[in-house]
Amino acid sequence: QKEVEQDPGPLSVPEGAIVSLNCTYSNSAFQYFMWYRQYSRKGPELLMYTYSSGNKEDGRFTAQVDKSSKYISLFIRDSQPSDSATYLCAMSPSGAGNKLTFGGGTRVLVKP
Amino acid sequence: GAVVSQHPSRVICKSGTSVKIECRSLDFQATTMFWYRQFPKQSLMLMATSNEGSKATYEQGVEKDKFLINHASLTLSTLTVTSAHPEDSSFYICSASTGGVLAKNIQYFGAGTRLSVL
Numbered sequence: 338q339k340e341v342e343q344d345p346g347p348l349s350v351p352e353g354a355i356v357s358l359n360c361t362y363s364n365s366a367f368q369y370f371m372w373y374r375q376y377s378r379k380g381p382e383l384l385m386y387t388y389s390s391g392n393k394e395d396g397r398f399t400a401q402v403d404k405s406s407k408y409i410s411l412f413i414r415d416s417q418p419s420d421s422a423t424y425l426c427a428m429s430p431s432g433a434g435n436k437l438t439f440g441g442g443t444r445v446l447v448k449p
Numbered sequence: 450g451a452v453v454s455q456h457p458s459r460v461i462c463k464s465g466t467s468v469k470i471e472c473r474s475l476d477f478q479a480t481t482m483f484w485y486r487q488f489p490k491q492s493l494m495l496m497a498t499s500n501e502g503s504k505a506t507y508e509q510g511v512e513k514d515k516f517l518i519n520h521a522s523l524t525l526s527t528l529t530v531t532s533a534h535p536e537d538s539s540f541y542i543c544s545a546s547t548g549g550v551l552a553k554n555i556q557y558f559g560a561g562t563r564l565s566v567l
Contacts, residue, residue, distance in 0.1 A: 345490070373558075380455070380542050380558035381493070425492060434481065434546035434554030439492045 340364050343426055343440030352449050356413040360426035360440045363407065367428040367438070370402050372411045375423045375442070384424075385411060386433050416447045451477045453545050455559025462533055463567055470528045470562045472543030478523035479545035483556065484516070487540040499526045533566045540564075 343360045350356055358372075369388055373381035385400040387393045387409075393400045401410040409428075413420055426440040427433075452475040462468050472482055480501050485493040497518050499505045505518035515537075517529040526545075530537055542561040548554055 343492075378540070378561065378563065380453075380544075380560045383555060383557070386555065432554050434548065434556050436483070436495065436498060437556065441492045444490075 338363065339441070340438050341426060341428060341440040344443055345441055347444040347446055349446045349448060350416055352416060352418060352447055354416050354447075356411075356416050356420065356445055356447070358411040358413075358424050358426075358443050358445070360409050360428075361407055362409075362428055362438075364428075364430070364438070365404075365407070366430040369429045369432050370400070370409050371427040371429075371433055371437070372398075372400055373425040373427060374420075375425060377423075381425055383433075413445075418447050418449050421445060421447050451475075451545075451547055451555070451557045453543065453557045453559040455543050455562055457562060458560060459563045459565075461565045461567065464534050465532055468530045468533055468564060470530075470541055470543070470564075472526045472528070472545065472559050474524045474545040474557075477545075477547050479526075480523060480548050481546040482520055482526040483544045483546075484518060484526075484528050485542045485544070487542060487561075489540075493542060496528075530564065533564070535566045538564055538566045 341362045372385040375381045390404045397414045399412040423442040425442045427437040454473045482499045484496045497505045497507045499520040520526040544556045544558045
């Protein structure tokens with residue numbers, strides 16, 4: 338069993354819909370949770386960074402962490418075709434600048 | 450966000466040759482850099498952690514003599530794939546950490562290098 342599980346998708350939604358992504362994990366030592374967006378053949382770009390349980394909102398993006406369930410989510414409101422990409426969750430016991438464990442990524446396609 | 454430059458973006462080489470990939474933090478000093486490998490439609494697999502002025506720490510199963518890492522300065526780390534073979538063909542991505550207090554220590558990624566070994 339992988340430490341971090343993420344549905345590979347693809348997840349196809351119409352433009353304007355809410356995109357809902359999630360990851361589950363098994364290592365209770367994880368305290369820092371990140372979401373990255375990766376366009377094809379490019380490096381990952383940090384979208385959201387949260388510590389411990391709770392919610393964080395930034396523009397159209399909302400990240401949620403439920404440590405009791407070992408479950409994290411990312412919601413994208415008012416999705417745009419430019420949001421079409423692969424979304425990777427990543428986790429660390431010791432901070433976003435240290436060794437990260439990534440999920441497998443979910444490919445998202447937002448159709449105009 | 451901070452900028453990490455990775456070069457080259459694409460390289461094609463013959464089997465048996467060595468290839469060097471550079472990773473530079475352009476607007477910050479990075480005491481720690483990471484090297485990842487990514488296969489098509491798969492996630493990033495950490496290969497090694499590189500700290501300036503010291504030997505890299507390799508993940509289990511990664512051949513240190515095959516993948517040479519040099520972190521000679523606070524803004525530059527290099528990955529050399531020695532005696533490359535077709536099975537080394539992959540997408541290699543570096544990242545650099547900004548350091549500082551925990552909440553502000555963020556890892557920024559380069560754009561990746563696509564290596565094709567013929």
